[in-house]
Amino acid sequence: MKSKVRLELAQTPSVPKYRQIINSIERSLRNGDLRKGDRIPSLNQLCRDHGLSQDTVLAAYNELKTRGIVTSTVGKGYYILDDGLDTQHRVFLLFDKLTAYKEILYGSFKETLKGKGTEQIFFHHNNPEVFARIIETSLGQFSDYVIMPIANEDALTVLKLLDQDTIYILDQGRSRFGNQYPGVYQNFEEDIRNVLRDNGDAVCKYARVTILIREPRGHYGEIITGLRKFCAERSTPMTIESSAMSVQPERGTMYVVVDDTDLITIVKKAAGSRLGLGTDIGVISYNESPLKEVIDKGIATISTDFAQMGRSIARMVVSGRKNHIDNPFVMMRRASV
Numbered sequence: 569m570k571s572k573v574r575l576e577l578a579q580t581p582s583v584p585k586y587r588q589i590i591n592s593i594e595r596s597l598r599n600g601d602l603r604k605g606d607r608i609p610s611l612n613q614l615c616r617d618h619g620l621s622q623d624t625v626l627a628a629y630n631e632l633k634t635r636g637i638v639t640s641t642v643g644k645g646y647y648i649l650d651d652g653l654d655t656q657h658r659v660f661l662l663f664d665k666l667t668a669y670k671e672i673l674y675g676s677f678k679e680t681l682k683g684k685g686t687e688q689i690f691f692h693h694n695n696p697e698v699f700a701r702i703i704e705t706s707l708g709q710f711s712d713y714v715i716m717p718i719a720n721e722d723a724l725t726v727l728k729l730l731d732q733d734t735i736y737i738l739d740q741g742r743s744r745f746g747n748q749y750p751g752v753y754q755n756f757e758e759d760i761r762n763v764l765r766d767n768g769d770a771v772c773k774y775a776r777v778t779i780l781i782r783e784p785r786g787h788y789g790e791i792i793t794g795l796r797k798f799c800a801e802r803s804t805p806m807t808i809e810s811s812a813m814s815v816q817p818e819r820g821t822m823y824v825v826v827d828d829t830d831l832i833t834i835v836k837k838a839a840g841s842r843l844g845l846g847t848d849i850g851v852i853s854y855n856e857s858p859l860k861e862v863i864d865k866g867i868a869t870i871s872t873d874f875a876q877m878g879r880s881i882a883r884m885v886v887s888g889r890k891n892h893i894d895n896p897f898v899m900m901r902r903a904s905v
Contacts, residue, residue, distance in 0.1 A: 575609055577618055583731055585620055587708035589628035591731060593637070594711055597651050599888045604651040608638065657685030657885055660710035662702060664694055664718070664740075668857035669874045673739075676878025677714075684886050685711075696720040703729060710734070712885045717741040719786030724748075738881055739872075740787050742894075750890035752880045754872045756790035759897035760824075761798045763870050768802070770868070770905040774822035774850050776805040780812050780830045788826065791854075795824060817843050822850035822905075824870075828857075835864055851904040866902030873898060 575592040577585070596602040609617070614625045629646055632638035639649040659681065663670055674689065681687060688710075692699040699718045703726050706713070714736045717723050724745075727735060737751030746753060764771050771777070777799055781788055792808060799806040809815050812833035817823070825831045831853050835845070843849050845864055853860055856871035873896045880893055 575614065575617075583708045583729075585618070585624045586628040586631075588731065589614065589625065590631060591708070591711065591734070593628075593632060595733070595888075597637075597648070598657070598711075602648055602651065604648050606648045608646050608648065610645050657681065658709070658711045659685055659687040659885060660706050660713045660715075661687050661689040662699075662713070662715045663689060663691050664716050665691055667855075668859070669855045669871065673874040673878040676875040677882045678878075680879045680882035681886065692716075692718060694718055696722060699723065700726045703727070712736065714738050714881055714885065717745055719744075736881060736885060739877065739895075743790070746892055750884065750892055752877050752884070752893045752895050754787070754897065755894045756787045757794035757797075759872065760791055760794040760870060763897055763899045764795070764798045765801075767899050767901065767905075770901060771822055771850070771852075772802060772804070775820040776807070777822045777824065778807045778809055778815070779824040779826070780809050780815065780834065781826045782810055782830075784808070784810075791826065812837070817841055817849050819843060819848045822852065824852050824854070826854040828853070828855075831860075831863075831867065835867075839864075845904040852899075853904075856900055860900075861902070864904065866904065868902045868905040869900045871898065871900070872896065 575589065575596070577588045577592055593602065593608065602608065611622050611625045611629070614620055615622060629638055629640070633640065636650055637648065638646055640646045661674070661677070663674070666674070678687060690702045692702060696718060699720070700722070707729060711734065713730055713734050715727070716739050717737060735749050737745045737749045737753065739752070739754055742753035742755055745751070777795065779792065779795055781792060784792060796806060812825070812830035815834065815837070817834060817838045823834055825834060831851070834851060838845060838849055845851050852868045852870055854870060856869040860867040860869050877895045880895065884891055
């Protein structure tokens with residue numbers, strides 16, 4: 569009797585075929601296409617369907633038998649022995665770097681995944697070589713790949729090494745990767761524009777806006793574009809500075825600060841010039857963290873909801889749904905505005 573289930577193997581030459589077979593069966597178990605007692609394709613059927621050798625199929629089925637997922641009966645074939653054993657998600661998490669707010673994201677992800685799988689986290693530090701090396705050495709070892717991409721032309725090529733059905737994009741890369749991969753994203757351009765519109769009374773009491781941003785490319789460029797559009801709508805002069813070290817705070821200016829080091833510098837300089845935050849100048853910091861609640865009576869922040877981002881991507885992985893979600897973006901109004 570022929571199996572009713574036809575295994576779909578990824579067209580990913582870099583992942584060994586035996587591992588693709590295992591991944592396919594695990595995927596079918598998680599989404600309910602395979603259950604305990606179901607027959608899976610025979611050695612000959614898989615060899616015919618995918619042009620494989622019997623040794624390759626045997627290597628996959630033997631590993632599944634060792635793990636207690638598959639059993640075989642002489643003359644009848646291979647069957648699912650246990651549809652719950654060792655089929656939990658093994659999640660590869662690749663972050664750019666660990667910061668206070670990314671820690672919130674990671675903690676939320678772990679809590680939501682608890683009991684449904686395990687995760688292992690890596691960091692690429694926006695280094696293209698590190699990004700490629702980490703992904704290459706992870707091939708076939710995980711059931712799901714949650715990746716904060718890198719702003720590099722070769723990133724898409726590196727992602728093609730993976731089984732395309734296992735990839736989820738996180739946080740950055742909405743414009744570049746959003747049409748190809750599911751994920752939870754920040755919409756950097758529209759996020760900053762809309763949140764400042766919603767809080768226009770706090771921003772527009774200042775005569776001009778200066779953004780302190782060290783890198784004008786990638787998603788940082790989207791932040792600049794969104795802020796520029798907001799200022800243009802209100803005919804508010806806007807300037808861009810790459811570092812707070814070269815800036816002397818001026819009365820009547822709202823400072824939007826992306827890097828936390830620049831935030832500390834601008835707060836110190838304002839204090840040295842006897843400029844009050846929220847009165848003489850305004851300061852809005854990018855990305856919420858607990859410390860910003862207490863710095864100088866409270867620093868206003870604009871930030872994506874990192875806890876929600878962690879929950880959303882974990883739920884997507886567990887459910888197998890392939891969604892494209894723009895994560896909520898909010899402003900925490902404090903004394904600095």
